[in-house]
Structures are given as C-alpha cells and as structure tokens.
Amino acid sequence: MSGPNDNFDPKQVAALDPTAIDGYVAAALDAIEAATDSAQLKQARLDHAGDASPLALANREIGALPPQARKEAGQRVGKARGEVSRAVAARQAELSAAEEAAALVAERIDMTLPVDVAPHGALHPVTTLIDEMIDVFVAMGYQVADGPQVEAEWYNFDALNLAPDHPARALQDTLWVDPPSAGRLLRTQTSPVQARALLTRGVPLYVISPGKVFRADEYDATHLPVFHQLEGLVVDKGISMADLRGTLDHLAQAMFGDDVITRMRPHYFPFTEPSGEVDLRCFVCHGDSVGNPDRPCRTCRSEGWIEWGGCGIVNPRVLAACGIDPDVYSGFAFGMGVDRTVMFRTGAPDLRDFVEGDIRFSRSILGGAR
Incomplete structure (x- = not known):
C-alpha cells in the first residue's frame, strides 16, 4: 500500500498564497466601497464573491493541498470570504437607506393639495x-x-x-x-x-x-x-x-x-x-x-x-x-x-x-x- 503524498508543487496552489488572498480581499473591498447603487453592488458581489470570483477559485484549490496544509488554508480563505460578505451586507444597508431616502423625496405627495378622486365625465x-x-x-x-x-x-x-x-x-x-x-x-x-x-x-x-x-x-x-x-x-x-x-x-x-x-x-x-x-x-x-x-x-x-x-x-x-x-x-x-x-x-x-x-x-x- 502506498502512503500519503506529502509532496506538492506550490505553483499549482498559488491562489492560496496569503499575499494573494489579501490582494483578493483588498480588491473586493475597494469594489464594494466604490459601488454607488444596488446594481453596481450586485455586480461587485458577483465579481469578488460569486462562483467565478478569485476567492471561490482559491477555495476549490484547497483540495490540492496535503492534509496537514488544508486546515490553515481553509481558515484563511474562509476568513477572507466572510470579510467580503460582511462588507457587501454593510454596503447594501447603506445604499438601501440612501435609495429609500431619495425615493421618499422624489415621490413625496403633498396631502394638502386638492385632488380629483375620479375623472370628470360628461352627459352625452x-x-x-x-x-x-x-x-x-x-x-x-x-x-x-x-x-x-x-x-x-x-x-x-x-x-x-x-x-x-x-x-x-x-x-x-x-x-x-x-x-x-x-x-x-x-x-x-x-x-x-x-x-x-x-x-x-x-x-x-x-x-x-x-x-x-x-x-x-x-x-x-x-x-x-x-x-x-x-x-x-x-x-x-x-x-x-x-x-x-x-x-x-x-x-x-x-x-x-x-x-x-x-x-x-x-x-x-x-x-x-x-x-x-x-x-x-x-x-x-x-x-x-x-x-x-x-x-x-x-x-x-x-x-x-x-x-x-x-x-x-x-x-x-x-x-x-x-x-x-x-x-x-x-x-x-x-x-x-x-x-x-x-x-x-x-x-x-x-x-x-x-x-x-x-x-x-x-x-x-x-x-x-x-
């Protein structure tokens, strides 16, 4: 019976490098902060936290690590993805509040103005x-x-x-x-x-x-x-x-x-x-x-x-x-x-x-x- 393969090529798991992970998080936080409305924030979330994002791809690479390295890498990636998710949620709350305030101003109705409940008709x-x-x-x-x-x-x-x-x-x-x-x-x-x-x-x-x-x-x-x-x-x-x-x-x-x-x-x-x-x-x-x-x-x-x-x-x-x-x-x-x-x-x-x-x-x- 062959034993576990403890040797791996670091180039194959470059996405799990701590420096790379930090870079992914920094780019995600910058994109999230730059979003000025819900549509832009949605696109930032897809780019930096979606299934095709760098963090998602890095998470998939954990399986290529030897068993003794997977725990540390998993914690690092999980922490990074959690930080990005919390940033998205916080920014969504800020943008929703701002958009609701803007809608209240734009759609404000002066209830003191006279209004026709129904359009006026006319006898034939x-x-x-x-x-x-x-x-x-x-x-x-x-x-x-x-x-x-x-x-x-x-x-x-x-x-x-x-x-x-x-x-x-x-x-x-x-x-x-x-x-x-x-x-x-x-x-x-x-x-x-x-x-x-x-x-x-x-x-x-x-x-x-x-x-x-x-x-x-x-x-x-x-x-x-x-x-x-x-x-x-x-x-x-x-x-x-x-x-x-x-x-x-x-x-x-x-x-x-x-x-x-x-x-x-x-x-x-x-x-x-x-x-x-x-x-x-x-x-x-x-x-x-x-x-x-x-x-x-x-x-x-x-x-x-x-x-x-x-x-x-x-x-x-x-x-x-x-x-x-x-x-x-x-x-x-x-x-x-x-x-x-x-x-x-x-x-x-x-x-x-x-x-x-x-x-x-x-x-x-x-x-x-x-």
Whole structure:
C-alpha cells in the first residue's frame, strides 16, 4: 500500500498564497466601497464573491493541498470570504437607506393639495337634449311615456295603419328578430309607445315618448342604424291643426331661439291625415343662399329650409284601432330626430361622432351648445 503524498508543487496552489488572498480581499473591498447603487453592488458581489470570483477559485484549490496544509488554508480563505460578505451586507444597508431616502423625496405627495378622486365625465349631448325637450313638454302638462325596444309587429305597424304590404315592413328597412314569422322587431319609430299609451291610459291624452329606434340604414355622416326620436301625441276633444302648429312653434323656439322661423309642407304618413313636414329656416344663411350662387350654403344646400320632423292629425283608423271613438275625439302627433336636432343646434358635422364614445366630443359639443 502506498502512503500519503506529502509532496506538492506550490505553483499549482498559488491562489492560496496569503499575499494573494489579501490582494483578493483588498480588491473586493475597494469594489464594494466604490459601488454607488444596488446594481453596481450586485455586480461587485458577483465579481469578488460569486462562483467565478478569485476567492471561490482559491477555495476549490484547497483540495490540492496535503492534509496537514488544508486546515490553515481553509481558515484563511474562509476568513477572507466572510470579510467580503460582511462588507457587501454593510454596503447594501447603506445604499438601501440612501435609495429609500431619495425615493421618499422624489415621490413625496403633498396631502394638502386638492385632488380629483375620479375623472370628470360628461352627459352625452343626446341625453342632455332629450332632458331639455322633456322639460319643455312637462311644463305644458304632458306626461312622459316609454315602451319596449323589441316591439310587436301589431304595435309598430298594424295599429298605426301601415298595411301588410307597406314597404317599411321589408327586410331592407326593418330589423326583424329571428324568426321573422314571430312578428317581433326592433322598433323603427317611437310611435308604438303612442298606441300603447292610448290603450292603457285612455283619453284625454298628452304624452311624449323619447327613445332609441332602429332601422337598416347606412352608417355614414348623416345616417345611423340606431338613433333617437322624440314623438308627441295629443288626443282630446276639439284638437285641431292650429294646436299642432302652436305646439311645434313653441318647441322650435325653446330649442333654437325666439327668432326661429318654421313652416309646414303637405306630406303623407299612414298614421296621420292630413300630414305635414316641419321645416326650419336655415340658421346659417337665413335663406340668403336661395338663388344666389355667390353665397352657397352647405347646411341647407341653398334651399333656405332644413327638414326637422313629421306631424299631422291622428288618422281616425289609428284611434279606432286603439278603442277611441274618432267621432268624439281628435288629436295630433309629431316626431323629430333628436340626434339631428343636436346637429342643428351645435353644428356637429358628422353623426358618427355621436356613437364613438369619446368624452372629448361630448365636452366640446356641450361647450358649444346654445
């Protein structure tokens, strides 16, 4: 049996030389002291105390020493590595305290300053205008009526004297709910609310019905498949066309100012007879663009008038369908687009802006409203 090898070449374990160990420690302490933030200190720790550091490599060389030399070398390396570790911990505590103090100064909040707990919103211009229009009619003694948006065919068409073969019932105009044979649709107007009000409230009746309506229209600057209407219905004894004209003039003045000028043109609606269209004198050119190519008006297309809504005396067939005696009672009905009324009042150029959900649009429109 061979005995232990007590001979070794000092060159193979030069990393364990006391002078070399002291040099490793000195270099580590200098790098640790030079670190000015946690990132630099982390790099110094990896360079001088990590697995690939000189002290770690020296620790591995202990196994090459004879048994009688390993204890002394191990103590020397262990002491050196402990000194470096303590220096890293001390410097980390100093840097952490300094960084925390700096963060407290940089991120300090003055708790005495006023602050908005939540960002300010804005009512949609259509909502605001509907509220204004409701106020006008409530002040005249009207009531507000509401109804379902998914409506029965009878209320939307039959009760309003629209024949079974009327073009408005076609798929290209009406959005039917599957299956179409069930006779349910997204209401194309708020007029079904008037039929429901006649059936449930009786007469005399003074109601308005604002709300969403749905049609298979193109989505462009002047048309939306979902828009808003406000319709009114009056049924009482002795109601005439003069009452209708006075009501619409009062509404127009409330919406556009006392100097607004209206006119009524003959028209046709199945649920009113006689029927008319209500126009507003163009509030941009005031009619001066008519026949004047030098002063064209984009708002009214140089016609001098802007179409606002439809109206008329309630057709006796509609009254009879809702159980009202047309020989005793008469009435009038009217309706106009709320979205378009907002455009008239504010000059908004594109209806698509109304449905984009940008609060900046609502704020700008409300700020520019009359």
